Amino acid sequence: MSVLALERVTKRFDRVLAVDDLSFSVAPGSVFGFLGGNGAGKTTSLRMVLDIIRPTSGKIEVLGRAPGRQNAPEIGFLPEERGLYRQMTALDTIAYFGRLKGMAMTDAKREGAALLDRFGLAANTRTTVDKLSKGMAQKVQLATALVNRPRLLILDEPFSGLDPVNQGLLEEEIRRISATGATVVFSTHVMQHAERLCDRLLLLAHGRKKFDGTLDQARAELPARLNVIARQDPSELGGVESATDCGEAEKGWRKWDVRLEPGVAPGDVLERCIAEQFPLRRFEQLHASLHDVFVHIVGAPETVQ
Amino acid sequence: MNNILLVAGREFRQIAAMRSFWLTLLIIPLSMVIGGFTPMLIHNDEPSRVMVIDRTGGGEARAIRQRFELDANRDVLNELSRYVQRHHLENADPSALWAQHDRWYGDADVARFIAAGGADSAKAKIDRVKAKGTPEFKASKPDYQLVPLPASVLNASGASLDAAVKPVLKPQVKDAKPVDYVILVPASFGQSPLVRLWASRQPSQQFVTTIQDVLTRDLRTRFLAAQGLSPSAAQNATSIAPTLAISSPPPGGGAREALLIRSILPLFAAYMLMISLMLSGSWMLQGTVEERSNKLLETVLACVSPEELMYGKLLGTAGVGLFMIVVWVACGLFAAYATQGAIADFIRPALDPLTSPGIVIAMIYFFIVGYVAIAILFLAIGAMSDSMRDAQGYLMPVLLLILLPISVLMQAVLGGNNGGVLMEVLTWVPIWTPFAVLARLGLGIPAWEVIGSGLTLALFAAIEIVLLGRLFRASLLAQGQRPNLREVISRMRAVPS
Numbered sequence: 001m002s003v004l005a006l007e008r009v010t011k012r013f014d015r016v017l018a019v020d021d022l023s024f025s026v027a028p029g030s031v032f033g034f035l036g037g038n039g040a041g042k043t044t045s046l047r048m049v050l051d052i053i054r055p056t057s058g059k060i061e062v063l064g065r066a067p068g069r070q071n072a073p074e075i076g077f078l079p080e081e082r083g084l085y086r087q088m089t090a091l092d093t094i095a096y097f098g099r100l101k102g103m104a105m106t107d108a109k110r111e112g113a114a115l116l117d118r119f120g121l122a123a124n125t126r127t128t129v130d131k132l133s134k135g136m137a138q139k140v141q142l143a144t145a146l147v148n149r150p151r152l153l154i155l156d157e158p159f160s161g162l163d164p165v166n167q168g169l170l171e172e173e174i175r176r177i178s179a180t181g182a183t184v185v186f187s188t189h190v191m192q193h194a195e196r197l198c199d200r201l202l203l204l205a206h207g208r209k210k211f212d213g214t215l216d217q218a219r220a221e222l223p224a225r226l227n228v229i230a231r232q233d234p235s236e237l238g239g240v241e242s243a244t245d246c247g248e249a250e251k252g253w254r255k256w257d258v259r260l261e262p263g264v265a266p267g268d269v270l271e272r273c274i275a276e277q278f279p280l281r282r283f284e285q286l287h288a289s290l291h292d293v294f295v296h297i298v299g300a301p302e303t304v305q
Numbered sequence: 306m307n308n309i310l311l312v313a314g315r316e317f318r319q320i321a322a323m324r325s326f327w328l329t330l331l332i333i334p335l336s337m338v339i340g341g342f343t344p345m346l347i348h349n350d351e352p353s354r355v356m357v358i359d360r361t362g363g364g365e366a367r368a369i370r371q372r373f374e375l376d377a378n379r380d381v382l383n384e385l386s387r388y389v390q391r392h393h394l395e396n397a398d399p400s401a402l403w404a405q406h407d408r409w410y411g412d413a414d415v416a417r418f419i420a421a422g423g424a425d426s427a428k429a430k431i432d433r434v435k436a437k438g439t440p441e442f443k444a445s446k447p448d449y450q451l452v453p454l455p456a457s458v459l460n461a462s463g464a465s466l467d468a469a470v471k472p473v474l475k476p477q478v479k480d481a482k483p484v485d486y487v488i489l490v491p492a493s494f495g496q497s498p499l500v501r502l503w504a505s506r507q508p509s510q511q512f513v514t515t516i517q518d519v520l521t522r523d524l525r526t527r528f529l530a531a532q533g534l535s536p537s538a539a540q541n542a543t544s545i546a547p548t549l550a551i552s553s554p555p556p557g558g559g560a561r562e563a564l565l566i567r568s569i570l571p572l573f574a575a576y577m578l579m580i581s582l583m584l585s586g587s588w589m590l591q592g593t594v595e596e597r598s599n600k601l602l603e604t605v606l607a608c609v610s611p612e613e614l615m616y617g618k619l620l621g622t623a624g625v626g627l628f629m630i631v632v633w634v635a636c637g638l639f640a641a642y643a644t645q646g647a648i649a650d651f652i653r654p655a656l657d658p659l660t661s662p663g664i665v666i667a668m669i670y671f672f673i674v675g676y677v678a679i680a681i682l683f684l685a686i687g688a689m690s691d692s693m694r695d696a697q698g699y700l701m702p703v704l705l706l707i708l709l710p711i712s713v714l715m716q717a718v719l720g721g722n723n724g725g726v727l728m729e730v731l732t733w734v735p736i737w738t739p740f741a742v743l744a745r746l747g748l749g750i751p752a753w754e755v756i757g758s759g760l761t762l763a764l765f766a767a768i769e770i771v772l773l774g775r776l777f778r779a780s781l782l783a784q785g786q787r788p789n790l791r792e793v794i795s796r797m798r799a800v801p802s
Binding site for chain 2: 050051069075077080081083084085086087088096099103144149261
């Protein structure tokens with residue numbers, strides 16, 4: 001059974017189609033990346049999952065139930081636009097959100113204190129938010145999402161605005177909570193984070209799903225590339241789409257950038273080289289980055305980092 | 306329900322943590338105390354100092370002195386009579402003039418009062434019967450005090466008299482008390498009616514009338530004597546006056562005075578509703594704007610529904626408003642208890658409406674429903690605004706719309722007016738209904754109007770909750786420029802799916 005499932009979900013704002021016929025599901029315990037450029041429909045989709053807004057059509061299931069506040073005790077949410085009550089103390093803020101998620105006051109305070117301690121803010125439990133640094137406030141905000149030990153953690157652009165230290169801390173927290181069996185869904189347009197963390201990815205563009213699968217499956221969407229050092233031009237080999245001469249490697253040997261035809265595995269080409277006694281000094285497969293995959297699938301490089 | 310209470314509790318704590326909240330809470334009782342003492346501070350109860358230069362032989366100065374003494378004793382007798390009536394002390398001496406409240410005290414009455422020992426004798430009799438805790442009678446000071454003539458004035462005449470009077474009216478010597486009035490009754494008075502009056506400032510109407518009356522009587526006596534009447538007959542003829550039998554309401558009861566005192570509590574409730582609404586409403590608005598500008602809403606809305614958020618905010622703010630009122634009422638009761646006398650005496654009849662369950666129920670109903678009906682406007686404004694500057698754009702017209710007619714209404718009720726088109730309009734237009742009905746409760750408002758306007762107000766509040774609830778929900782996460790009227794209406798019409 002999936003933790004989160006969207007079935008043919010559409011959301012229209014006036015004349016703007018924000019989410020278009022979107023279907024996907026998230027398996028329990030996985031880290032699921034929600035990728036797309038600005039305006040792709042990531043935040044709208046997550047808001048629908050949380051019942052902050054309602055879909056125009058389609059069906060959403062969260063933890064086996066319809067979206068709604070009844071799910072709040074099992075969900076943690078960190079929105080893209082972050083803020084806290086400036087006059088509340090760090091601990092009171094975390095405890096307040098814990099209470100809103102159905103926790104008892106003592107449990108919420110205890111868990112809040114433990115989280116602040118883990119984030120290195122034990123000395124600031126009684127400090128009001130307006131006196132905390134931006135980095136500290138971001139940690140408090142993260143703690144408000146984690147206080148109820150959620151089964152499903154939803155993070156909307158969690159890395160935006162974080163300094164490298166806090167980005168590392170957040171990555172660690174995502175791995176830690178995933179290790180406890182919880183499911184993490186996060187949206188991002190920073191591919192490196194998704195590449196490091198996600199078990200499964202969903203690529204969105206203009207509200208439509210462009211890809212849904214594992215990282216390897218995503219890479220397979222791109223034709224494989226090889227870095228080859230050979231005496232002859234490899235473009236004549238079967239399965240090779242093109243080969244670009246990149247200059248001399250050593251006397252009599254040249255470097256080639258080889259692009260394979262779609263669906264052709266590098267191993268098959270290597271077998272052909274051996275069978276045809278095609279002399280090689282190097283046969284190196286180049287792994288496509290998620291960025292390349294994204295650009296290939298979505299085709300809007302200006303919105304991707 | 307739990308989430309509503311949690312949001313309400315947070316709203317309450319946030320406002321209660323503000324310094325401005327506590328300052329405002331204390332300013333009202335403080336201003337009442339200052340307001341109570343101010344008249345004492347600015348009221349000059351020192352007698353006016355009067356100097357009489359009587360060149361006729363001393364008879365006119367004597368007549369003026371006697372008149373001053375008579376008037377001063379008449380004032381004491383009147384005050385004594387009101388005091389006795391207020392505290393039901395007639396049994397101290399039922400035959401005494403001060404135990405008879407149904408008359409205007411003439412000169413003969415005042416003379417009898419003086420002859421019977423005046424205020425001192427009356428106080429001694431009253432002290433024997435008055436209950437413990439009844440405040441002491443304190444007579445006010447006389448209006449005028451005659452001061453002796455200095456030699457410089459006594460011996461001056463003609464043009465030198467003006468020069469001699471000047472330093473008396475405005476003394477150059479430090480600590481010398483100025484004289485307020487100097488009267489010259491020349492030796493020729495009688496043949497000529499001319500009398501001169503110097504005054505340190507614009508003379509009071511009461512003083513001029515008193516002096517004129519004394520001297521007119523003397524002129525008339527002289528005239529009648531010249532016509533052949535014996536001096537004593539002429540004297541009596543000028544002092545003939547009717548004896549007025551008067552029926553007036555006792556202090557704190559009857560007629561308009563009683564109506565006004567009965568109106569104090571409902572008027573106070575209307576006034577408190579207005580003040581607490583304006584204050585707590587603007588704090589709530591500030592809180593909602595902060596949630597929007599601090600990008601907090603999405604986190605909150607993941608846990609509570611917009612409706613729970615709205616009701617929680619309303620409840621929290623109503624709690625703040627009611628807390629303020631409880632504190633102010635407690636301060637008032639403490640003041641009444643601590644001062645025992647005058648204030649308690651004044652408040653007792655004002656609390657009379659509380660003996661009528663209908664009025665009590667109406668006051669509570671209009672206060673609470675009125676609070677919700679108006680506070681929700683502030684909430685909707687807060688939800689549409691990204692900053693306090695934005696909010697001011699909506700707030701000012703709304704505040705003016707609510708407050709301007711109310712100040713007129715308060716004046717009308719204080720003036721004892723309980724009718725007319727304006728009063729009816731204010732009673733039946735829902736945003737003014739709570740104020741108008743509360744203010745009119747003491748003056749007497751027909752039951753059908755209370756029930757009808759109460760139902761109209763409830764209907765209005767219900768429609769507001771539906772429409773402004775939609776506006777609140779639709780505006781919470783809306784971004785971009787401040788919505789125009791068309792956009793506001795479209796948000797109100799948008800039924801949440």
